Amino acid sequence: MPSGRYLLHDPHDRTPLGEERFQCAPGPSGWRYTARRLGPDGRPAGSLDLTVDQRGRPLRLEARAGRWQLRGAALDGLSWVRTGPGGEHAEPGxxxxxxxxxxxxxxxxxxxxxxxxxxxxxxxxxxxxxxxxPVLAPRTVDQSWTLLSSALHRDAAAGGELTVEEYRIDDLESGERGLVHLTGDIVLAAPGIELDDLDAPPSDWPTAAA
Known part of the structure; x- marks a missing residue:
């Protein structure tokens, strides 16, 4: 069960945005990721609990940012309920x-x-x-994903080889483009994201049922 820390920054000017301390692992239903977010001053800034099935479809999501909260899942597309700071105004979508x-x-x-x-x-x-x-306001975005390469890399710390995938992501509204490097269930690098600490090798993605 890998756990570690991602450092977060503005992808344009590299202003520090804090860090995300996480755990993730395959499970009976697929894959689960839990994390807590700290701001640049070290204060709690939010949390995430995401469970997806073996095909990557979201079974359950609970996100918090400040006093805002959103719960969602794949249901007739995506369905969610967003709750404001007071807790009494639940907005379904x-x-x-x-x-x-x-x-x-x-x-x-x-x-x-x-x-x-x-x-x-x-x-x-x-x-x-x-x-x-910072208020978990939901909006739809369209992206284009391309898997540019997938290659084995020797990892001395893990004592073996890791398959590193390089993806190109294009935002179809703004035209912005970024590269993302993944291995197993870990992001090695992405715009605004840097893997700073990892205490165990990445987990293989669970095999989807036929």
Missing amino acids: NARAHAFTGGSPAHLVAVARLLRLTPGGPAARVRLLALTE
């Missing part, structure tokens, strides 16, 4: 989208496994529900 996305590296892993791309193959277009910080 639904969108024709495939998965959640946001500032957490967990979303990159989940979407990559959902798409199941092949190296050098065609790009895949996917509609995602972005949870915009």
Whole structure:
């Protein structure tokens, strides 16, 4: 069960945005990722609990940012309930989208496994529900994902080889493009994300049932 820390920064000017301390592991239903977010001053800034099935589809999501909270799952697209700071105004919503996305590296892993791309193959277009910080405001975004390469790399610390995948992600509204490097269920590097500490080798993704 890998656990560790991601450092977060603004992808444009590298302003520090804090860190995310996480645990993740395969389980009976697929894969689960839990994390707590700390701001640049070290104070608690939020949390994430995401469970996806073996194909990467979101079974349950609970996100917190400040005093805001959002719970969601794959149901007739994506369905969610967002609760404000007072706790009494629950706002339900639904969108024709495939998965959640946001500032957490967990979303990159989940979407990559959902798409199941092949190296050098065609790009895949996917509609995602972005949870915009700091108030978890949901909005749909369209992205194009391409798996550029998948290669074995020797890892001395792990005492073996890791398969590192390089993805190109294009935002179809803004035209912004970024590269993401994954191995197993860990993000090695991505725009605004740096893996700073990892206490165990990445886990293999659970095999989907036929």
